[in-house]
Amino acid sequence: MTLSCHGIAVAPGIALGCAHLVSGRDRMDVAPRVIPAEGVEDEVARLFAAVEVAREDLFTIRSHIPADAPSDIAAFIDTHLLMLDDSMLTAATAELIRARRYSAQWAVRQHRDRLVRVFDEMDDPYLRTRHDDVDHVIGQILKHLGGERSTPPGGDLEGRIVVARDLSPADTIHLRHNGIAGLVTEYGGPMSHTAILARSLGLPAVVGVRHATRCLSHDEPLIIDGDQGVVLAGADLRITEQYQRRLQLQRLHVHDLASLAGEPAVSLDGEPVELMANIELPEDIAAARQAGAAAVGLYRTEFLYMNRATVPDEEEHFQTYRQIVQGLGGLPIHIRTLDLGADKGVDSCAPTPLSSCNPALGLRAIRLCLKEPGLFRPQIRAILRVSVMGQVRIMLPMLSSLAELREILALIDKAKAELRAEGLPYDPDIPIGGMIEVPAAALAADSLARHLDFLSIGTNDLIQYTLAIDRQDEEVSYLYDPLHPAVLKLIRHTIEAGARHPGVHVRGDGG
Secondary structure, three states, rough: OOOOEEEEEOOEEEEEEEEEEOOOOOOOOOOOOOOOOHHHHHHHHHEEEEEEEEEHHHHHHHOOOOOOOOOHHHHHHHHHHHHHHHHHHHHHHHHHHHHHHHHHHHHHHHHHHHHHHHHHHHOOHHHHOOHHHHHHHHHHHHHOOOOOOOOOOOOOOOOOEEEEEEOHHHHHHHHHHOOOOOOOOOOOOOOOHHHHHHHHHOOOEEEEEOOOOOHHHOOEEEEEEOOOEEEEEEEHHHHHHHHHHHHHHHHHHHHHHHHOOOOOOOOOOOOOOEEEEEEEOOOHHHHHOOOOOOOOEEOOOHHHOOOOOOOOOOOOHHHHHHHHHHHHOOOOOEEEEEOOOOOHHHHOOOOOOOOOHHHHHHOHHHHHHHHHHHHHHHHHHHHHHHHHHHHHEEEOOOOOOHHHHHHHHHHHHHHHHHHHHHOOOOOOOEEEEEEEEOOHHHOOHHHHHHHEEEEEEEEEHHHHHHHHHOOOOOHHHOOOOOOOOOHHHHHHHHHHHHHOOOEEEEEEEEO
């Protein structure tokens, strides 16, 4: 009898192979323990030793990543290395050991809970799922504190489908290099590290398959449908042959697409379509150019603000943006100003504490920039300075009123005046656009368009706010309907508003 398990489709494609179950206890399950006063410094030393071993493990994995591998792979390992190098991680944990005489494991677990709460309170779904990175880094430290061997999942993996509760980026990379055919995990979402890496590596993957490690057996034949989010176990011959045919068609389709990467993007009726890439890190540029992107439609700048005690200064912004603009070789780039939300993730960067009972409706993005111009001013000055080096555009997130836009434009004009007085070059006519992400902005699009060069429809948030649902909440995710008449009317209203203003173009935003 065929067993059908359902999860979240995060990486497209079909895979057939025998199951390889990766078992392991929950390393976060740590018992509270207080140590004698005379053992405190030994416990601190044990903590630092575990961190060092975890760092060495990651360096070893990174050294084996092929030079032509997708940039996402090295980026994840680098992120974990940066977290291990962050003194806030080790210093805060060591302080718990010294102040409260916690065991190293219990101190690490307590600090982990603090960090995860920060990420869980974030409104941006991509950043919210980054608590996975915290868990994997902490898990590595706890593993070494517990005396476990640092061995990645192994065995005869060629052509197998890995089934696990969750996988670290390091484990995922190791498994891919050992020839696995696909991934199934109990945890994760569309923007989890497993999902992102699976897509980069071309591995069909289904995540969020509850109790997968208990329902599926080691070595039993499995089929992954990464398009529909389905995992089949014990499929009969008819079903298996059907999926084998789909797999053959999939391979032919991928081959055909690769041959078209350099061709113009044109619809069947001759309409040109401009395909842009979304990026987060400078390392993403190579993948965007290889895919034939016509521009960077969204550069998320939030990573410059995360996991640090102080805000990035103007020079750090400038050097980062310059690296990206120069790497694009003349392609246009839309730099989205910081889109942090009403969460504690920016408390260390902001002069006043930020909190909200509902982060999605709270102090975020442009609202935060207006309240804390000290966060906004260095970024705007850096973007203006780099604007003379390429086709740079400024994109303002979460606009909801004309009054907000006027305040923001006044701050940008002030920054221009400062640079002019200092003799620093900038593009005085740098295009400025606004993101249409809330119904108020869509309905006021005509007024906003009078003061902007382009409108960018952020469909994910627009749908979420229009339908009053959290798209990450499994209980109401069925209500997430991109074709809801109300959503389509708001999109049409925005497009028509842009059309009434010559020179203002309206585009879709994949972010």
